[in-house]
Amino acid sequence: MRIVLVSPRNPLNIGAAARAMSNFGFRNLRVVNPYEVAFREARSAVRAQHILDQAQNFENLAEAISDCALVVGTTAAVRRDLHVPLNRLEAAGAMIRKQLQSTPVALLFGSEKFGLSNEDMSHCHWLLRIPAREEHGSMNLGQAVAICLYELRRDESAAEKGFQPAKSVTGEDLERITGVLLELLERSGYVQERTSKSAELKLRRLVRRLGLPASDAETWLGMLRQVLWKVKQGVTAL
Amino acid sequence: MRIVLVSPRNPLNIGAAARAMSNFGFRNLRVVNPYEVAFREARSAVRAQHILDQAQNFENLAEAISDCALVVGTTAAVRRDLHVPLNRLEAAGAMIRKQLQSTPVALLFGSEKFGLSNEDMSHCHWLLRIPAREEHGSMNLGQAVAICLYELRRDESAAEKGFQPAKSVTGEDLERITGVLLELLERSGYVQERTSKSAELKLRRLVRRLGLPASDAETWLGMLRQVLWKVKQGVTAL
Incomplete structure (x- = not known):
């Protein structure tokens, strides 16, 4: 799994993405054309410095995804003129997990201000949307990364396993x-x-x-x- | 649903929590004994200023949860001596949603540095844990709030509904x-x-x-x- 941040502006968000990756056991971070080149010093990468150290920096998106057989973009948009199929995150998680069994997958996040451009999206096989409110779909970058990675690690079978109710008194x-x-x-x-x-x-x-x-x-x-x-x-x- | 931040240190995290609440359509934010009193000015609450404005400030936890029939704490711990039942988030989401149909529920997040104290936890009916790696379970506060709220809004039926494969050519x-x-x-x-x-x-x-x-x-x-x-x-x- 490659997490690809395209034109991120705030190094704190890159660090936050790295921290969430470490939380959920992902390692491969790629940064395309960041606004701030010194992102590796982001203090928000608490206990995830190794991920920032190993992050790869690319000048354009095509290079960053060249080894990936599935490229998935993230978007806050609900409009229908995206020209690329759109999945809710709940469905996307299972599809990505399945593909990961055989090939590398890239998950793309756009810049804090504009998201992925139309050109970025033209590299994507499909897009995913986190089910936030339509009226306020734009999320913080670090939070969006964290939610997507949680969904990838989510275990539906664990949903059935609430704790056992305490043994009742005789x-x-x-x-x-x-x-x-x-x-x-x-x-x-x-x-x-x-x-x-x-x-x-x-x-x-x-x-x-x-x-x-x-x-x-x-x-x-x-x-x-x-x-x-x-x-x-x-x-x-x- | 009441989101309760207990002794949060960084106003940016309070703002990030507010933003995630707005993203997922939650409104009731409660802050107990914050380190920085001027948290309502946090710039991270992008388009969620109304939630910070309406947030209630409490001096102690008991007051903040007085109207809640279910109190759930969050923890990064996996140790077994918590004295309170522990659920994975996948199971907790369904349990909270069910309870919300009849009564208010409080979801507690501890301070960035120490999490919830043993005393805080003694107010909880049970605890939930986000399924992060055991070796690095400690998450950023804003990201942890966002993931929990996503799970509460998650629609399992949407997981089955990937986009329709395109109609094949004749x-x-x-x-x-x-x-x-x-x-x-x-x-x-x-x-x-x-x-x-x-x-x-x-x-x-x-x-x-x-x-x-x-x-x-x-x-x-x-x-x-x-x-x-x-x-x-x-x-x-x-």
Whole structure:
């Protein structure tokens, strides 16, 4: 994968692109005709200096993509007169990953101010668009690079794997907690003896709605018992 | 959705977060205890000044998330002693979107240098991690915000919808192109008359492997005919 920045103006953005590349494990950065030649000193390339050091500088786009069998341009445009097929990033990611199995692919980003020119785009097999709002599609260069690289590293199967819900507490533990809590509430005067039976049912349902994780049951039981002990002690002291 | 930046140091990153929010159609930015109070002037908030203007400033995290029923923290850590469940961003996106249908959700980003503190994390129901390399998981703040918001706006169904492959050229047009090309090659001396039959078969297969889009057939035919005319003219002139 070659990340190609065409006529970038701000070295900080080149550094930010390098940092995102390091974050997501990409190495090959190419810079075409940068406005600031001293981009290798960009401080924004935090822990990605090796990528800036190895970045290749080209005078024109054709040279920068000469070894690539697929050239994909990025654009903020939604207009239809691009003369080149346009994909949303979600679809583009899979297409690029597939092509990468057999040949190098270039992903092109235009200058901060103007994006890719029509001439730049004529080198592209197709274009991709990050699904930003149509009213404000123009993104920061470093952020656009980061989002594209994230999509390339994205693992759809991981989307299904949320963390396992915590193991639920057993009925026995729930009943012990309910029992201690009921005694505590009776002794505190929250529950009156004559309504005690319906209070117990309400309490049992309340406790079950908590979604208490099994691993926390002992802690809650311990806290409640300690408070109950304190309440009992106070009553004795009177 | 509330985007909450906890103790951010660099106003440029706050502006970059605002820009990404505007790109992806989010509005509610909250800043807790920023290092630089004058963050509303950040020039990096290109076309997102309205978000910085409306950003709320809080002195502590508890106030900033008081109206949120789900609080999600971001972390670069992969270590297991976080005491809070950890999800990859791919899974987190769907979980957040689901919760947003009924209640406000806060997404927390820590400071550039230290990330979220253990105390910040104790306010979180769970954490998410952007799937960067374990060896270099620490991302630029503005880029991390942009990637999370992209995931929230991502449309998996769009991943299936690559552009339609161009309508293929008809057999009739292919045969016309093959015919003109063959005549051109014969007249140019590329094809000898005695091998002409096998050349025709080769040429027919070559032309069919081009994957010529139907809309380009007339253009190619026109170009070839013009060249053929020129070649014929030259021969006549001799």
